Amino acid sequence: MTEAVLDRAAAETQAAAQEKVFVTLTVADQLCGVPVLGVRDILGEQAITRIPLAPHEIAGSLNLRGRIVTAVDLRRRLCLPPPAQGAPRMSVVVEQGGELYAFLVDQVSEVMSLPASAFERNPPTLPQSWAAYSDGIYRLQGRLLVVLDVGRLLALSQDG
Secondary structure (H helix, E strand, O other): OHHHHHHHHHHHHHHHHOEEEEEEEEEOOEEEEEEHHHEEEEEOOOOOEOOOOOOOOEEEEEEEOOEEEEEEEHHHHOOOOOOOOOOOOEEEEEEEOOEEEEEEEOEEEEEEEEEHHHOEOOOOOOOHHHHOOEEEEEEEOOEEEEEEOHHHHHOOOOOO
């Protein structure tokens, strides 16, 4: 009986290792995912202070419980048109190199576990502006989930 319990636990551990977990978000009607382990916080609309002479994709900075967080506008970073005037934006706070960054997105959806076996490389039809920042994709029911690479999104010296 103990052996059966151990076998089941091993099978569950193996199955968990074969799943990838993402926080899903939407940017210009495109479903995207960032690895959940890198996400530190999800914020609603925030007051953002513009930073003079900052790169175009830097929306500014915001205050998160006393910490200054750089806000990166994913629409600008991905060469997309701005949102409709007055449209609410949310922030996905990620940690990279010990610093916090907030990705401004249109909407945050849910945490999604997906099988690693369903992960695919970027298709050749994915626009270059997306492929440059994507690790790959998942084909969901009628939708494409683009898995974003946080490190590449934050490498602001890269051409967007």
